[in-house]
Amino acid sequence: MTSRIADVFARLRADHRTGLVTFVTGGDPDAARSAEILRGLDRAGADVLEVGVPYSDPLADGPVIQRASERALAAGGNLSRTLDLIEQVRADVQAAVVVFTYVNPIFKMGTDAFVARAAAAGVDGVLVLDLPIEEAGPFRQTVVNAGIDPIFLLSPTTTDTRIRTAAELGRGFLYGISRLGVTGARAEVASGARALVERIRALTALPIAVGFGLSRPEHVRQVGEWADAAVVGSALVDVIARAADSPDLVATVERYVAELKTG
Amino acid sequence: MTTMDATVPPAGGSVGLRDPDARGYFGAYGGRFVPETLVAPVEELGTAYFAARSDRAFQDELTSLLNRYVGRPTPVSEAVRWSTQLGGARLLLKREDLAHTGAHKINNALGQALLAVRMGKRRVVAETGAGQHGVATATACALLDLVCEVYMGAEDMERQALNVVRMRLLGARVTPVDAGSRTLKDAINEAMRDWVTNIQDTYYLLGSVLGPHPYPLMVREFQSVIGAEARQQVLALAGRLPTAVVACVGGGSNALGIFDGFVNDRHVRLIGVEAGGDAIVSGRHAARFATGTVGVLQGTRTVILQDAHGNIEPTHSVSAGLDYAAVGPEHAWLRDMGRAEYTSVSDDQALEAFQRVARLEGILPALESAHALAHAGEVALALGRDEVVLVNLSGRGDKDVEILQARGLGTSPVGVAGAPQREDGT
Numbered sequence: 129m130t131s132r133i134a135d136v137f138a139r140l141r142a143d144h145r146t147g148l149v150t151f152v153t154g155g156d157p158d159a160a161r162s163a164e165i166l167r168g169l170d171r172a173g174a175d176v177l178e179v180g181v182p183y184s185d186p187l188a189d190g191p192v193i194q195r196a197s198e199r200a201l202a203a204g205g206n207l208s209r210t211l212d213l214i215e216q217v218r219a220d221v222q223a224a225v226v227v228f229t230y231v232n233p234i235f236k237m238g239t240d241a242f243v244a245r246a247a248a249a250g251v252d253g254v255l256v257l258d259l260p261i262e263e264a265g266p267f268r269q270t271v272v273n274a275g276i277d278p279i280f281l282l283s284p285t286t287t288d289t290r291i292r293t294a295a296e297l298g299r300g301f302l303y304g305i306s307r308l309g310v311t312g313a314r315a316e317v318a319s320g321a322r323a324l325v326e327r328i329r330a331l332t333a334l335p336i337a338v339g340f341g342l343s344r345p346e347h348v349r350q351v352g353e354w355a356d357a358a359v360v361g362s363a364l365v366d367v368i369a370r371a372a373d374s375p376d377l378v379a380t381v382e383r384y385v386a387e388l389k390t391g
Numbered sequence: 392m393t394t395m396d397a398t399v400p401p402a403g404g405s406v407g408l409r410d411p412d413a414r415g416y417f418g419a420y421g422g423r424f425v426p427e428t429l430v431a432p433v434e435e436l437g438t439a440y441f442a443a444r445s446d447r448a449f450q451d452e453l454t455s456l457l458n459r460y461v462g463r464p465t466p467v468s469e470a471v472r473w474s475t476q477l478g479g480a481r482l483l484l485k486r487e488d489l490a491h492t493g494a495h496k497i498n499n500a501l502g503q504a505l506l507a508v509r510m511g512k513r514r515v516v517a518e519t520g521a522g523q524h525g526v527a528t529a530t531a532c533a534l535l536d537l538v539c540e541v542y543m544g545a546e547d548m549e550r551q552a553l554n555v556v557r558m559r560l561l562g563a564r565v566t567p568v569d570a571g572s573r574t575l576k577d578a579i580n581e582a583m584r585d586w587v588t589n590i591q592d593t594y595y596l597l598g599s600v601l602g603p604h605p606y607p608l609m610v611r612e613f614q615s616v617i618g619a620e621a622r623q624q625v626l627a628l629a630g631r632l633p634t635a636v637v638a639c640v641g642g643g644s645n646a647l648g649i650f651d652g653f654v655n656d657r658h659v660r661l662i663g664v665e666a667g668g669d670a671i672v673s674g675r676h677a678a679r680f681a682t683g684t685v686g687v688l689q690g691t692r693t694v695i696l697q698d699a700h701g702n703i704e705p706t707h708s709v710s711a712g713l714d715y716a717a718v719g720p721e722h723a724w725l726r727d728m729g730r731a732e733y734t735s736v737s738d739d740q741a742l743e744a745f746q747r748v749a750r751l752e753g754i755l756p757a758l759e760s761a762h763a764l765a766h767a768g769e770v771a772l773a774l775g776r777d778e779v780v781l782v783n784l785s786g787r788g789d790k791d792v793e794i795l796q797a798r799g800l801g802t803s804p805v806g807v808a809g810a811p812q813r814e815d816g817t
Contacts, residue, residue, distance in 0.1 A: 184571065184702035187580040187689065188426040188587065194570060206700035231424055232687045236701030258424045258687070262414065285431035285590065308428055309588035 132252045133224040133277050133300035136175050137335035137356055146352025148173065148389055149337050151228060151361030153180040153196035154213050155205025157372040162200075163217050165368060168378040170221035172385035175357065176301075176337070177221065178255070181210045181229035188230075188257050190312030192362040195369065207233035207242070211249045218250035224300075226253035226279060231263075239267050243274045253277035253300045261293055268297055281305055282328060284320045295332035302328060304338045304355065313363040314341035317350050325354045345391030352391070360388055407444060407612075409654070411721075415604020418727055420694075420720035423603040424687045429583070432590045437605040439510045444612065449505065456501050457616060460534070461491045463498075465617075467624040467781075472751040473768070480634060480774035482767060484784040485621045485649060488756065494786030495617060495645045496527035496598060502613035504531035507594035514538040514589065517596040518582040520547055520575030520641065521712035521759060522554025523786055524598030529563035531596075539563040542581040546573040547711045553790050572705045575641075575715045579689050599642025600719030603690035607720050611647040618652020621781060629779045635660040637767040638783040639759045640733065641677070641712045643719035645785035650731060660732065663722060664766045666708030667735035677706035678735035679718040680726060693720040709738035709794065710758035712786075740765040742798060745788065757786035758794065 130138075140147045150169050155162050169177055182200035186193060207229065214225055227246060234242045234256065246254065254271055256264070261280060268278045277300030282291055284307070294302060304325055307318035321338055328336050338351045339359025351358040364384065371380040415421045425433055443449040457463040466489065470482040487495040500517075507515055515537045519525030525541040532539035541558055545567045548555050558565050571577040579601075586595040600607040600614075618636075625633055636653050638646035640663035653659040668676030676682075683694040688703060696704040696716040708714040725731035736744075741758055744765035749755050756764060760783070767782040774780065788795075795801050 185576065185580055185688065187583045190584075201702065206702070208700065232695075232697065232703075233701035235686055236684075236697060236699070257426055258690070260423065260425060260427055260430050262430075263422055263424055281427040283426075283428040283431075285428050287431065290430070305428060308590055310584045 136224045147175040147357030149176040149359040150174040151178040153200050154210035155200035156196040158203040164378045166217045168382045170223045172382040176224045178226045178228045181207045183230045190310040196365045211245050215249035224252040228255045231256050231259045243270045247274040253279045255279040301335040306340045313343035348391030417721045417724035420723040422692050425603045425690050428587050433603050440609050464620040465489050470752050479771040480778040480780045483781045487785045488787035492527050494523040496524040499610050499613040500527035500531040503596045512594035514593045515596050516540045516582050516585045518542050518578035522551040526557045529558040529561035533561050541565050542578040544574040544578050545569050599644040601642045614644050614648025615651035617648035622652040633779040633781040636781045637662045637763050639664045639763040643722045649783040663733045664762045665735040666713035667737040668707040675707035677708045680733040688717040691720050694723045712759040736762045736765040755788035757788045758791045760785045
């Protein structure tokens with residue numbers, strides 16, 4: 129049985145299309161609007177929905193996602209509520225759903241409990257920012273056993289040896305970090321991104337999504353020349369933050385995603 | 392040659408003798424929980440550190456700096472009046488407050504700054520809570536011609552304003568951190584964000600036995616000079632080993648530094664003192680071993696203060712240096728093994744010990760160290776006069792005068808307002 133994520137990327141390759149992976153923080157600005165945003169992202173054509181778990185100490189994130197985390201926490205968000213949110217929208221969305229989190233909320237819930245709940249909620253993949261492959265052993269096995277794809281990040285600093293290991297242990301796709309640093313939109317695609325994708329491509333057939341710093345249709349187009357998909361996070365979270373109090377919030381988000389897809 | 396002086400123990404004490412496993416675990420604690428981009432820099436750091444610590448030239452250079460620049464060995468002073476007043480064991484103070492810059496932090500800052508130079512990094516970032524690590528890092532960077540940037544929680548910048556000025560005078564850039572609780576934890580997040588962005592030329596000079604492997608090991612080894620000296624000094628002064636060694640524990644570097652000298656003396660009690668804040672029942676404290684549970688914070692698996700969803704809980708202490716939600720992983724391991732024991736002391740108890748030691752011994756201890764002093768007094772009280780309690784007086788209290796004034800201390804024209812003025816029996 130192949131996973132929903134694998135199907136998504138197989139279809140993208142068959143259609144010669146660049147995939148769009150969107151990141152939003154679960155529960156930002158609150159649970160009800162977050163659910164509507166996820167449905168809107170799917171309607172607008174996002175291929176994979178990354179749902180961030182609000183966390184008190186997001187040390188790999190820049191200010192935009194930090195503030196989203198704070199808003200979601202203030203609105204009562206947490207790992208458990210994020211899984212509830214996914215469960216609530218799962219039947220309505222076509223896209224694959226990936227939980228994007230720091231490790232401590234998972235450890236606190238307990239790996240077994242987390243994986244059982246994630247599987248029941250219809251989660252397709254899990255990406256844990258501060259759980260590098262060396263620490264991921266038992267967690268990864270539990271995730272795989274539940275039919276969920278463990279997704280690993282690869283950075284310009286990742287050695288070829290570790291890329292091979294991540295490709296062996298990872299499922300669904302590999303997430304290439306385009307630049308050194310924290311999350312946050314930039315004016316241009318990082319110069320080292322292509323070299324990283326080419327290094328990964330030479331070592332594995334797993335699909336590759338590239339993220340960190342992408343915000344514009346032309347970024348998506350550019351990344352699509354060498355990678356399977358582009359990830360847009362901070363820029364989208366910023367669109368949500370700016371339109372949070374507007375009755376047009378979901379429509380604004382959909383317009384932005386539709387525009388990204390023209391890339 | 393100073394470095395070979397027989398009276399001066401080599402820097403590092405038990406260097407290389409009590410390593411964690413290859414993955415950086417002390418029992419169930421430690422490890423490397425870092426974002427992917429930091430995996431390679433952390434490995435590079437580990438390789439560089441292991442090479443440096445077995446390099447005689449590196450160790451000699453550090454020892455020379457510690458002796459000629461820091462003023463090591465720092466003395467052990469007997470607290471004669473305080474001991475007499477208590478009527479219990481003899482209290483001996485390891486005087487890290489007399490080290491250059493006024494705290495033990497300089498031992499680690501110089502060690503790591505030398506390592507940064509050895510690794511070819513020209514820029515250093517650091518976090519600081521009370522500001523002592525920031526001052527020590529700014530000092531080491533001035534001495535070794537490194538660019539220095541220190542992240543400090545905005546709340547800590549207010550309550551430790553003197554140290555902010557000191558850092559700036561030393562040429563460091565001090566950047567306020569307004570996120571989260573605006574204290575040490577948030578400063579570490581920001582320093583790590585800087586490091587992950589600038590890894591090519593930047594060295595992250597972490598100030599305590601925290602963070603991903605090899606930091607907890609490396610920082611303990613740079614601080615172990617405290618215990619190595621203290622063991623010899625106590626033997627020379629008292630002719631016996633102490634019954635107990637007491638130190639305050641924020642991250643826990645001064646504690647591990649002094650414990651290291653005695654950890655193999657199985658009958659010597661090792662006691663760590665955490666910040667009890669307002670009171671444990673109030674929830675406003677930083678006593679991880681009192682109400683904490685196992686989790687991951689900032690790269691290491693250890694005992695932390697967290698809520699039911701794994702978010703880090705806010706902490707409170709009158710002392711900025713103890714105001715942190717995680718304890719060093721090796722402390723958690725020492726506790727599990729029963730080799731060290733941990734307790735906590737409230738803000739009020741620490742302030743009382745501060746006043747007592749100021750008036751009886753002529754020493755203004757840092758509020759962090761005052762926590763250790765408060766508990767050491769209790770331990771000494773329960774022991775006989777032939778026994779010895781050693782306290783790590785980890786830093787001096789000049790930085791804390793504004794906090795003390797705000798609490799109404801040091802404002803009375805005679806003595807210390809609210810102090811137990813007649814209790815010394817004179």
